[in-house]
Amino acid sequence: MKIEIAKTAGFCMGVRRAVELALDAPGKHAAPIYTYGPLIHNPQVLALFAEKGIRVLNEIPERGCGTVLIRAHGVPPADKKRLSAAGFNVVDATCPRVIRVQTIIRVHARKGFDTIIVGDRDHPEVVGLMGYAGVSGHVVSTQADLDALPAFDQAIIVAQTTQNMRFYETIKAWAAETHPHYKAFDTICDSTEKRQAEVKRLAEGVDAVIVVGGRQSGNTRRLAEIAADSGKPTFHVETEAELGGCGLDGLGTVGITAGASTPNWIIKRVYRELERLPATRSSDAFGECFRIVQPLLLTNGYVALGAGCLAFACSRLMGITPASAPVAAAMLYVLSMHLLNHLTGTAEDQYNDPERARFYETHRLRLSALAIAAGAAGILCAAMMGTTAFVILLLMSLLGLTYNLYLVPAGLDFRFRRIKDIPGSKTILIAAAWGVVVALLPGIAAKRYLSADILLVFAWATGLVFSRTAFFDLLDVQGDRMVGKETLPILLGGVKTVVLLKGILTAAILLVALAAAVGLVAPLGFLLTLCPGIMLVLVTAHEQGRMLPGMRLEFLVESLFLLSGLLTLLVGWF
Structure with missing residues (x-):
């Protein structure tokens, strides 16, 4: 589908x-x-x-x-x-757009104008507008209401900001023909106009339309009416739980739109459920692939595999013969870290990825045991690499365990009592931790000192992982905002975050290419520019609305790290 x-x-x-x-x-x-x-x-x-x-x-x-x-x-x-x-x-x-309509009515009411408000009589916005119009206000919801109005010496016509554009154009045409002295104002919100125009175009190219939003939302109901007028099957749902009864099996293309009061995390959940439905009901290769990939993503096994591949690539990039201990340490540490992050982050997952939240609630004990075992095994692997690697990974693990702990006493007037309270700290710390285990530890273990190529590869890997983590934060920004989580996209805003990601990814491409050109790292660096390059394409595609949030996008992003390992293997073979 x-x-x-x-x-x-x-x-x-x-x-x-x-x-x-x-x-x-x-x-x-x-x-x-x-x-x-x-x-x-x-x-x-x-x-x-x-x-x-x-x-x-x-x-x-x-x-x-x-x-x-x-x-x-x-x-x-x-x-x-x-x-x-x-x-x-x-x-x-x-809403500032509603305030504009209120102002228009107030100014003209003081001058003695009657006000014709085109909208739903009982809608809260219209009730508020009538408060500004007073006794000279008249609500029009149908053509019959319009015909029943007396002729006014002077009148203005305004619309509820979420009114049906086509109906309002009919009213304006009627006024121009029968009462040309009436003043009509275009007060339908441009967001409403765009939504209504877009749902018409969307319905033309799909087999069915899903309209997501509250049933009390007037603008959402109008979107459903416009979609239904196209003749395509239209389903108005509030949440993903209602999709099962829509009979969507066998449809080639489904379109999703949503009302102005529908949060992105609800739309995202509907998208994920639509993405999941065909796979769970089919027994073909696509269904089998889905059933393999989904648990790997849920358990962070796929992420851990990617960390091992990145560690392998970084070792080759530094001219080091890859060993099993550094690769295993990277996989185990990253697995433990991401399991613990999701075990302590179920509040935001309830909005961003409810299926993951249910999975972690159901298997909390087993996943907690796996996180502890993976962390301990990762430290043992680091011990095999030498004392320095062991001490670094042990300190990192202890720092990770203190992330959610209150380090500043409650009596002190200090905003940041936990590391978790520092805005954007999680994204930065995750990226730095990956950089340490995939580049710094293997480099120091092999060379016994901190060289320029180690620092360069560390910066490249950290930038790549930072972009991955901040991109996922960007996709989850509304769900995180709902639970009070202060991620970088919340602090910077969506536009600035995209600019930052593009800058970091461009720098990562240039950094590894130039380092390979001057011989600071292995020629493999030229080929590894593909990883930040593809990530840059994904960020740009999402910005332009061509790459939608869901399991497919998550899989593609996480696969970039596996790609680094595969490219390294190819260079070794040839």
Whole structure:
């Protein structure tokens, strides 16, 4: 099954802003934290807010305390005043596009204009807009509503920001013909326009359309209606759990789009489930391959194999005859490290990769035992390489075990009490740890001193692994944000992170090629430029929407390390 995801699927700017304001509120504003009405129309995000103690305030009390966030849809101005008068600290999370419509109505209402609002009468955004229009506001949801309106001396026409574009164009054409003195404003959000246009194009090229989002979300329902109008089978689902009953077997291409209030981690989970369904139900070569690869990725066995291949390649790059102990130490240490990371990171995995989270919860004891055994075996392999290698790997292992421990007493006013609390630390430490075990340890064990070629190969391997880890963080940015994890993409933002990755990968290509050209490393370096080169292509393809997050992308990225070992073997043979 081929899967296509609409580029515009997921959080729009206004929803993202509102969600981030809510997630940041507990650390910035006075408790308790409330949202006035549901912040957005997505039950999974609202459930997460509830878990974090952010409650929904449906009625305004006479007296209150704490902080109230105004929902992304906006509210009537009278409600804001009542909230402030009740004693709440009010944080306005209204979408800026909605604020623009509110401003247009307020300015013209003061001049005596009647306001025709094209939208769903009971939608929170429309209720809020009516608060600005007052008695001169009129809601139009159908052509019949329009025909029932009296003629106005002066009037403006605005639309709910998530309204159906085609219906609004009909209204504007009616006004131009029958009431040319009415002023019509284009207030449908450009994100809504793009989504509706894209779902039409998407439906033309697929066999079925999956629309992901809350059933209370007006813009999500409209996407489903537009997709259904194309004549293609259309399924509106809230989560991946509803896909089983959609009857998708035998379809060649399935398209996915999502409403503006649907988080990326929900879309990603739907994509992963669609990716998995055909493989689990088929007995052909593809199904067998899937059933082999999936457990290797889940248990990090494939990652460990890649670390062994990278250690083998780095040894050859430094002109060292590869030995079994350094390769085994790299595989075992990386296996132990990644198992422990996932065993302690099930909170974010619940959003980013629920199947992995279930796997680690089900097999927690066995995987914990495997992590400890692999770590101990890795240290023994390092001992076989010499005292220096043994001491370095032992210290690294102890540092890894302290990652989640509180090292600063609770009484001290210090933000970073654990290594884990340092923003972006996990990505940097994982990359450095890989660099040590695949390049530094084999080099020092063989040469007994720290040479320029060892440092160069260490930098190349660390940069490659850093790019791999930061790229996965980029794919998981919304899920990590939901659990309060501060990864580099959260700190830098998506665009800056992509620029950083491209810069590091380009530097890795030039570094190993130039080093090979001047004879600092083996000529193998020219061939190994393929590894960061392919990674650069994957990052660029994902940036352009051509490479979708899922098991296939994960497999391709992890395979780059196996590629380094295969290229090294080829050079040895020829």
